Structures are given as structure tokens and as C-alpha cells.
Amino acid sequence: MSVRKQTKKYLKYLYLPNLFGTDRTKEILQVNPTIAPVRQEPDRIVINVYDYDADTIESKELNAIAACFPYKNSNKITWINVDGLRKSDVETISNHFGIHLLLQEDILSMNQRPKMDDVEGVLFCLLNMLYYNSEKNTVETEQISIALGKDFVISFQEDASRDVFNPLRHKLSIDRSQIRQRSAAYLLYNMMDLIVDNYFTVMEKLGEQIELVEEEVVRSSNTQSLAKINQLRKELIVLKRNIVPVRDLLGSIIRSESELLDDRTNKYFKDVHDHIIQAHDLTENYRDIMVSMQDLYINNVNLKMNEVMKVMAIVTCLLAPATVIGGIFGMNFDKIPYLHNEYGFWLAVGTMLFIPIWMITVFKRRGWF
Incomplete structure (x- = not known):
């Protein structure tokens, strides 16, 4: 690391608001669903289509929304993944595949609470994918909207540079794999499962940071230790805000009477529901650890003062x-x-x-x- 980077790293601690990350607090708390979202539309979008059955699969990248239209009645299972949200494109593809106007508004929304809706034969799921930024030590979110219809799944992502679906793409490339022999609802299960499993990856990295801060607090409690505790508690807020509603979302899918779901697929969603409950419990454990760590910091400070x-x-x-x-x-x-x-x-x-x-x-x- 260069001298300039080291200097910049420690100079930020001279200004107390930087030390305690007040800008991050604004990002977390600045959520108002009554305000119309102002989303900067991308210059281009990326459309990937996977049209498959048990024996064959067609995988291609398309340049225009209209190129997706023939896949509506292809007599196969079709997964259309749209990276980048433009209002005109979302409305065009949604109207063609029968996605309701209210669901289109949810797709284009920002900072929406994860939820599930069943509207006019389309099962709609909205939730966030989570990523851990190792440079800033923050939890980042990306909203994803998934529409399940008869023999098709359409997913809308904000960022084309990253997602958690590479293992799913690998499964689709394998001849006569289990996913190739199942319905579109089973494809939705796999997508939900990968999103939830990635929560544990993010939580594991956040847990490593909690361990490091705990060692620092035990060894030497100072203002920087308190600032790190405060930052970690904010990231736990982000985790809880995204995990708890997903538990309700999966519960709604399990209780749903939609014709798109059957008992054979329902048991898989129950498995994902068990995972999200475990993730929620782990989040609560992290929260308890952070409260204990803050108490430990206060006790250490009082102990030092008593010694003096x-x-x-x-x-x-x-x-x-x-x-x-x-x-x-x-x-x-x-x-x-x-x-x-x-x-x-x-x-x-x-x-x-x-x-x-x-x-x-x-x-x-x-x-x-």
C-alpha cells in the first residue's frame, strides 16, 4: 500500500462524522416509498434467454426486447433475464407476457420491501440480492424482480456486472439435469435458493469482521473500536431489513394456491424457507453479539477509568x-x-x-x- 493511500486511510479518522459513518446512516434510513423513484436508466440493457426442455437448450444474448416475444409460446421452459431497467423496455416485455401494471411499477421501484404477489396468473417475487464490499466493509443490495408464468420465468436485475446465478446457468448447460426436466416453478425455486444461500456468504464475511472487532475491543478499547461497532450494527440493520421480509415472502409462496405451483415443487420452497429462518436466527445472534460487544466496550472504558x-x-x-x-x-x-x-x-x-x-x-x- 502506498504512502498516499495510508495517509488517506487514517486522515478520515480526524473528522468524527467520518469516523462514525453518518453518511452510511443516511443511506440506510433514507427510504420513503411515497416518493417517486428517480432511476438513472442505463445506456444499454443485456438480455439473456435460456429456452430448454429435458433434451435441448437454446442459450443466447439478445439485443432487443422484441426478440424475446417468440419465446412466449415455445412449448419449452423459458428463462429471460433482463439486466438493466428501462421503463419502456420493462413495459414492453411485461405487456407481452401479461404482467400487470401494478407489478410493472414494483419492478421499476427502488428500496421496495421484499414481497410476493399473485396477480392475474403471474406469480411475482421482489427481493434483494446481497453482496459484501470488502473495501468499504459494507453490505450492498441489488433489487431483483422475478415473474413466474406458465412455462416462463422473467427476471429483472439492476446491475449487469454481477449476480448469484452462475451455478444455475451451469446446471442448465448439463444434459438431462434435474432442472431441465422440471417445471418453471422449479426454476424459480433454484433462483430463490441461490439468492438465500448467498445471504449466508455475506453473513460469514460480516461475521469475520465481528470477530476482528471483538478481539480489538478486548485488547484495547478506543474510539475507533466504538466506531467499528457502530458501523457493524448498521450493516446488521441492512441484513435484517432484507432477510425478515424474505421469510414472509417464502411463507406466502408455500401457502399460495396458485396453479403455477404444485405439491411436488412446494417441498423445495419449504427447504428454502428453513434456510431463511436459519439466516434470520443467525442475524439475531449477530445482533446479540454486537450488543454484548458494546457493553464490553463500555465496561472496559469504565474499568480503565476506575484504574486511573x-x-x-x-x-x-x-x-x-x-x-x-x-x-x-x-x-x-x-x-x-x-x-x-x-x-x-x-x-x-x-x-x-x-x-x-x-x-x-x-x-x-x-x-x-
């Missing part, structure tokens, strides 16, 4: 006899015992030394230090 006060109290007690004796012999009286005695000075100094030594012995016997 104890040392100062002992020093004050040890100097008290010398102060009293010096004050007595410093009074302006004409006659003070041993004032003009040739051994008076040494007697006073010896008393000043003897009494503190005796006090130290008594303090040690009583276990005061």
Missing part, C-alpha cells in the same frame, strides 16, 4: 501525611516542638516516609491494589 482513579487516590493518600506534616511545621508560630532541634528535619522527613510505607503495607494486606 484508584492510582490517583492512592497517590493522594500517600502524599497526605507529608502534606499534613509539612503544613504543621510551616505554620507561623514562635514555638513549635522540635522546630529548632538539630534532628527535627530528619525526624519530620522520616515520619513522612514511614507513614506512606505503612499505608502501602496495609493497602496490600486488604487487597486494595
Whole structure:
């Protein structure tokens, strides 16, 4: 790491708002669903289509939304993944595949709470994919909307540069794999399963940061330790905000009476539901650890203060006899015992030394230090 980067790294701690990450607080709390979203539309979108059955698969990247239209009645299972959200494109493909206007608004929304809707024969799921930014030590989110219809699944992503579906693409490339022999609902299950499993990856990395901060707090509690605790608690808020609604979303899918779902596929969604419950429990455990860590920080600070006060109290007690004796012999009286005695000075100094030594012995016997 260069000197410039090191300097920049530590200079930010000189400004307290930077130390405690108030900008991150604004990002987390700045959610108002009543305000119309202002989304910057991308210059281009990426459309990937996977049209398959048990024996064959067609995989291609398309340049135009209209090129997806022939796949509506292909008599195969079709997965259309749209990376990049443009209002006109979302409306065009949604209208062709029968996705309701309310669902189109949800697709184009921002900071939406994860949810599931069943509208006019389309099962719609909206949730967030989570990523861990190792440079900033923050949890990042990307909204994904998934529409399940008869023999098709359409997913809308915000960022074309990343997602969690590479294992799914690999499964689709394998001849006669299980996913190639199942319905579109089974494809939706696989997508949900990968999204939820990635939550554990993010939580594992966040857990590593919690362990490091805990060691730092135990070893030396300072302002930077408190700032790191505060930052981790904010990231846990992001985790909980995204995990808890997904638990409700999967519960709604399990209870759904949609014709697109059957009992054979339902048991797989129950498995994902178990995973998200486990993720929620783990989030609560992390939260308890952070509360305990903050209490530990406060206790360490109080302990250090008590140690300082104890040392100062002992020093004050040890100097008290010398102060009293010096004050007595410093009074302006004409006659003070041993004032003009040739051994008076040494007697006073010896008393000043003897009494503190005796006090130290008594303090040690009583276990005061």
C-alpha cells in the first residue's frame, strides 16, 4: 500500500462524522416509498434467454426486447433475464407476457420491501440480492424482480456486472439435469435458493469482521473500536431489513394456491424457507453479539477509568501525611516542638516516609491494589 493511500486511510479518522459513518446512516434510513423513484436508466440493457426442455437448450444474448416475444409460446421452459431497467423496455416485455401494471411499477421501484404477489396468473417475487464490499466493509443490495408464468420465468436485475446465478446457468448447460426436466416453478425455486444461500456468504464475511472487532475491543478499547461497532450494527440493520421480509415472502409462496405451483415443487420452497429462518436466527445472534460487544466496550472504558482513579487516590493518600506534616511545621508560630532541634528535619522527613510505607503495607494486606 502506498504512502498516499495510508495517509488517506487514517486522515478520515480526524473528522468524527467520518469516523462514525453518518453518511452510511443516511443511506440506510433514507427510504420513503411515497416518493417517486428517480432511476438513472442505463445506456444499454443485456438480455439473456435460456429456452430448454429435458433434451435441448437454446442459450443466447439478445439485443432487443422484441426478440424475446417468440419465446412466449415455445412449448419449452423459458428463462429471460433482463439486466438493466428501462421503463419502456420493462413495459414492453411485461405487456407481452401479461404482467400487470401494478407489478410493472414494483419492478421499476427502488428500496421496495421484499414481497410476493399473485396477480392475474403471474406469480411475482421482489427481493434483494446481497453482496459484501470488502473495501468499504459494507453490505450492498441489488433489487431483483422475478415473474413466474406458465412455462416462463422473467427476471429483472439492476446491475449487469454481477449476480448469484452462475451455478444455475451451469446446471442448465448439463444434459438431462434435474432442472431441465422440471417445471418453471422449479426454476424459480433454484433462483430463490441461490439468492438465500448467498445471504449466508455475506453473513460469514460480516461475521469475520465481528470477530476482528471483538478481539480489538478486548485488547484495547478506543474510539475507533466504538466506531467499528457502530458501523457493524448498521450493516446488521441492512441484513435484517432484507432477510425478515424474505421469510414472509417464502411463507406466502408455500401457502399460495396458485396453479403455477404444485405439491411436488412446494417441498423445495419449504427447504428454502428453513434456510431463511436459519439466516434470520443467525442475524439475531449477530445482533446479540454486537450488543454484548458494546457493553464490553463500555465496561472496559469504565474499568480503565476506575484504574486511573484508584492510582490517583492512592497517590493522594500517600502524599497526605507529608502534606499534613509539612503544613504543621510551616505554620507561623514562635514555638513549635522540635522546630529548632538539630534532628527535627530528619525526624519530620522520616515520619513522612514511614507513614506512606505503612499505608502501602496495609493497602496490600486488604487487597486494595
